[in-house]
Amino acid sequence: MEIVIVDSSEDGAVIVADAIGRVVSSGVSPTLGLATGGSPLGVYRELIARSRAGTLRLADTTCFLLDEYVGLAQDHPESYRSFIRREFTDHTDIADEAVHGPDATAADLSGAAERYEAAIRGAGGIDLQLLGIGSDGHIGFNEPSSSLGSRTRLKTLTEETRRANARFFDGDADAVPRYALTQGIGTILEARHLVLLASGPAKAEAVAAAIEGPLTASLPASALQLHPHATVVIDGTAASLLERTDYYRATYDAKPEWQEI
Ligand code: F6R
16 A cells, blocks of 8 residues: 655645546556545546646546445535536546446345446456545545445435535535445455545544555454555544554655656
8 A cells, every 4th residue: 555645635626637648548447436526626626627628638538436335315515416417527527337336226226236236347346546535534425334345325414424515415414314324344445546635623533544554354444454555645633643654755756767656
């Protein structure tokens, strides 16, 4: 796992946008896995700026959402489908039909989850998956105790997650849906490159446990330890409880030019 400690989220966004730029320009039909929430917003802003400036072409890119709330209509402003359109894809040349999410409005949610897995497989898998991390260590909506081999399925959100996401629902945790369809940890681990973004002191404990703690279903983000190409991009406050920051900083500073994240 590579740990990149940045001075600001903006610096992190540039590093991650560069990596995405390499993926979309090198593949014939590149695929991106997209997270919602606050953590990836800087990356989306950077990609939009590059797209508008004409320095980044995303037209051939297919996108797969990490998760979707159950119980919100697809056009609800806080559905993850609406979020990603509003914050990212609508401002680029990514076609709306090329943005896929699990169908959390389906009557048969297990069937919808299987169809989503098939769609990801059918697109050749995900080249680069963006991730955030919950303060309880979740990735996607794989809450603590999620199987490390799990696939896309229905999950119940913890009260901690619903409280954290209340900010998108006028501060009302009760308005945050109780369930979501989420890519499983096994699904996420099949992406070719995982990039986890985190900033702020509220993430420090989960970040330290994910990177330096034991591999455990109790801290789903620790599953990144299993992946051959995982990059964690964090600011100093999110890195504040890590023990080996000197080593991570020295390694990144001494990286050979040719070696990308
Ligand atoms: C979002 C998602 C979640 C968030 C996590 C962090 O699609 O799957 O795992 O990445 O809850 O959220 P923020 O970035 O808002 O702190």
